[in-house]
Every structure is written in C-alpha cells, then in structure tokens.
Amino acid sequence: QVQLVESGGGLVQPGGSLRLSCAASGKIYRPNVMGWYRLSPGKQRELVATMTSGGSTNYADSVKGRFTISRDNAKNTVYLEMNSLKLEDTAVYYCKMSKGLNDYWGQGTQVTVSS
Numbered sequence: 001q002v003q004l005v006e007s008g009g010g011l012v013q014p015g016g017s018l019r020l021s022c023a024a025s026g027k028i029y030r031p032n033v034m035g036w037y038r039l040s041p042g043k044q045r046e047l048v049a050t051m052t053s054g055g056s057t058n059y060a061d062s063v064k065g066r067f068t069i070s071r072d073n074a075k076n077t078v079y080l081e082m083n084s085l086k087l088e089d090t091a092v093y094y095c096k097m098s099k100g101l102n103d104y105w106g107q108g109t110q111v112t113v114s115s
Contacts, residue, residue, distance in 0.1 A: 002026040002104040004095045009109030016113070017083045022095030022106055024076040032099040034071055034078040038091035039108075048093065049080060062088075085113045 008020040020036065035050030035058075049059045049069040057069055066085075071078040078095060090113045095106035 002028060002097055002099075002102075004097060004104055004106035006093065006095045006106045006109040009093060009111045011112045011114060012085055013115055014085060014087060014113055016085050017081070018085065018111060020080040020082070020093055020095075020109060020111075022078045022080075024078075024097055024104075028076050028097075029099055030073065032097055034095070034097050036069065036078070036080045036093055037096055038089075038093045038111075040088075040091040045094070051078065082111070085111075087113050089113050 003025050004022055006020060006022045008018060010018060012018050030053040033050050033052050036048040037045050038048050039045040047060055048063055049067055051057045051069045051071050053073055066083050068081040092108040092110050094108045097104045
C-alpha cells in the first residue's frame with residue numbers, strides 16, 4: 001500500500017506563485033509515474049502534470065510555461081512549482097502515483113487564486 005500526503009496549497013493573488021509537495025510512503029516500486037491532477041467546481045478532474053521516475057514529463061496545455069513538475073526519487077516526493085497563477089487555476093490539487101495497474105491518490109490540497 002502507498003500513502004500520499006500533499007502540502008503547500010493556499011490562497012494567492014493572480015500572478016502569484018505556490019509550490020505544492022507530495023510525499024509518498026509505503027511500498028514504493030520504480031519505475032512509476034507521479035503527477036498532479038486538479039478538480040474545479042463544475043469540471044471533471046484534469047491532468048496538470050506528470051513525471052516518470054526516469055524524468056519524462058507531460059503537461060496540460062493550460063499550464064505549460066507556468067508550472068514545473070519535479071521529483072526527488074530518494075525522498076519519494078514530487079513537487080509542482082506554480083507561477084503566474086490565474087483565477088482559473090483555482091482547484092483542489094491531487095497527487096497521484098501510478099505503478100502498473102495500481103493508482104494511488106492523495107487527499108488533495110486546495111489552491112485558491114483570488115484578488
């Protein structure tokens with residue numbers, strides 16, 4: 001079993017920055033994929049960014065150039081650096097780890113972009 005704990009959410013003004021962290025614990029095997037998804041009111045959960053344990057990344061078009069995903073395999077931690085935040089980035093951000101057919105999710109952290 002794998003446990004994921006996110007941190008770093010909060011309230012920020014448009015144009016501001018936040019950094020999310022997600023620490024994984026438990027039985028963790030590599031290779032795996034860790035990433036961030038978000039859920040906004042009235043929308044379906046969407047992919048934000050993912051990163052394989054080998055370093056390959058994938059971003060949603062809406063965040064390219066503004067968000068950066070990174071990970072520390074030794075710490076089993078994935079990060080999401082969010083810059084130039086927009087009102088539409090407001091959402092609950094979830095961390096996910098995928099290994100084979102297994103997906104593990106964190107509890108989510110709220111990011112609110114508001115003036």
